[in-house]
Every structure is written in C-alpha cells, then in structure tokens.
Amino acid sequence: MKTIRNITIGLVATTLLIVGCADKATPAGDTKTVKAVTEESLGLRKTDIYSEESTAASKTEYRTEMAGASAKITRAFQDAPPMIPHGTDGMLPIKISDNQCTGCHMPDVASSMGATPIPVSHFTDFRPKHGVVDGVFKKAVDNYKNEVAIKKTDKLQGSRFNCTLCHAPQSQGNLAVENTFEAKYTSKDGANLSTWSGSNLTDGLNTIKDGENFVTESDIANKDSAAGYLNEH
Numbered sequence: 619m620k621t622i623r624n625i626t627i628g629l630v631a632t633t634l635l636i637v638g639c640a641d642k643a644t645p646a647g648d649t650k651t652v653k654a655v656t657e658e659s660l661g662l663r664k665t666d667i668y669s670e671e672s673t674a675a676s677k678t679e680y681r682t683e684m685a686g687a688s689a690k691i692t693r694a695f696q697d698a699p700p701m702i703p704h705g706t707d708g709m710l711p712i713k714i715s716d717n718q719c720t721g722c723h724m725p726d727v728a729s730s731m732g733a734t735p736i737p738v739s740h741f742t743d744f745r746p747k748h749g750v751v752d753g754v755f756k757k758a759v760d761n762y763k764n765e766v767a768i769k770k771t772d773k774l775q776g777s778r779f780n781c782t783l784c785h786a787p788q789s790q791g792n793l794a795v796e797n798t799f800e801a802k803y804t805s806k807d808g809a810n811l812s813t814w815s816g817s818n819l820t821d822g823l824n825t826i827k828d829g830e831n832f833v834t835e836s837d838i839a840n841k842d843s844a845a846g847y848l849n850e851h
C-alpha cells in the first residue's frame with residue numbers, strides 16, 4: 619500500500635515537472651544558455667555557504683624587512699602620518715624607558731641611519747597652559763579671537779612619544795576589494811614628504827583666514843561674562 623502511494627506521488631510530481639517544462643519551452647532554434655552562478659562567486663568570502671571553517675579573511679601580514687632595508691609607503695593623503703614600512707619586532711610596546719623609534723628617527727641621528735627625521739610638528743607644543751589666578755580659572759588662549767597655543771620647543775612632545783598611536787604598520791594581505799582611492803597632494807612631493815614645518819605648520823590652524831568668522835563683536839565684548847551673552851545686555 620505504502621509503495622503504491624509513493625509511486626503515485628512520484629507520478630504526480632513527474633507530471634507537474636513535465637507540465638512546468640512544457641510551459642516554459644523555448645521555440646525551436648532559440649536555445650538560450652543560462653550561466654550558472656556558483657555560491658563561491660556570490661560574496662566576498664569566495665567559499666560556499668556551508669564551509670564556515672575554511673572561510674577566513676586574508677591573514678594580517680605585516681612587513682618583516684629590517685629598518686634600513688624596507689621601501690617607504692606612499693602617503694595616503696597630504697600630511698598623513700606615514701605608515702611604518704619596516705618590521706617592528708622587539709620595538710613594541712613603546713615604553714617610557716624604551717622607545718627605539720627615537721633611536722633612529724630623532725633629527726640628530728636620522729640622516730646617518732637613513733631614516734626620515736621626526737618633523738618639527740612633533741617638537742611643537744600645541745597644548746594651551748591654562749591656569750588658576752587668585753582662585754579663578756584663567757584660559758591661556760582667547761578662543762573668541764581664534765587664538766591657538768603654539769610653542770616651538772627642542773623637546774619631543776609627550777603627545778608624540780607613543781609613535782604607534784598614529785604611525786601604523788601596513789598589512790600586505792590580499793584585498794577582498796581593490797582600493798581605487800587616489801590621493802591628490804597639495805604639494806608636489808606630498809607622496810613622500812610632510813609639509814608640516816615652518817609657517818605651513820600653522821596655516822591650517824587659522825580657520826577664519828578666508829572664511830566667515832562666526833564670532834561677533836558682541837561675543838568678544840562679553841567674553842568674560844560668567845553668564846554668557848544675552849541680547850538685552
């Protein structure tokens with residue numbers, strides 16, 4: 619009995635299939651080839667959807683060439699912090715008592731090491747020294763006048779001590795999606811050199827140079843008011 623029912627179901631299914639095919643039958647002579655799309659080609663993973671274990675992103679592979687034997691990496695944009703092109707084995711983490719980066723990159727030794735010297739910006743103190751005068755908090759800069767604190771020093775600034783905060787190594791792994799970004803440098807050697815020195819260092823900080831200044835005369839006149847500025851004032 620069971621077998622007969624199964625056969626019947628089988629027959630019905632076959633009939634449906636035949637009918638289905640007959641419906642979509644293409645006219646004679648018009649043979650279409652439909653390209654098969656494999657699961658492997660559907661997404662970024664390049665594996666079928668059942669193989670989780672063998673599905674892994676390309677490995678992070680930092681360069682291992684010793685400092686002095688590596689090729690510099692083109693800057694991502696004008697004045698981007700350059701990527702570290704050489705291996706950093708044994709150099710990290712940077713400690714207060716052990717910063718090997720400075721051993722080769724400080725301006726006084728850099729040229730003899732063939733390394734790019736740490737630029738002027740890293741020796742410039744941009745931190746305003748606010749203070750308390752007679753128990754009252756006193757700002758060192760007047761933000762209403764668009765003042766910024768800039769002091770050139772001959773000391774590597776603490777804010778720049780931990781180089782890897784901003785300078786990172788670059789992995790050589792294969793990209794899942796090609797990066798087509800093209801940098802437009804504002805200086806002709808921007809691909810390899812910082813312009814952040816001399817007067818250029820502060821140019822970008824003068825934010826109201828060519829534009830509208832939203833600080834009004836009244837703002838300036840009332841800048842010391844503890845309550846802020848009121849129109850009726």
Ligand code: HEC
Nearest residue numbers: 685686687688690700701702709718719722732733734781
């Ligand atoms: C043994 C000397 C040495 C040490 C230590 C060293 N570097 Fe370098 N660095 C170089 C040299 C030399 C180059 C130039 C590329 C080359 O020749 O390998 C360079 C290149 C660089 C660049 C690219 C500069 C550019 O103009 O594109 C960066 C960024 C950098 N190093 C950062 C670091 C950091 C951060 C550390 C510490 C983790 C460090 N370096 C430690 C010697 C050194």
Ligand code: HEC
Nearest residue numbers: 697698699719723734735737739778780781784811812814
């Ligand atoms: C707070 C982020 C920051 C830290 C920390 C930092 N840098 Fe930089 N570095 C930058 C930026 C941004 C630039 C590009 C603009 C400039 O020159 O200031 C740069 C540029 C450089 C350059 C290229 C100079 C040139 O003339 O092209 C070198 C070399 C460099 N840094 C080395 C170092 C080293 C070594 C340390 C650690 C002692 C360090 N930096 C710490 C942000 C940083």
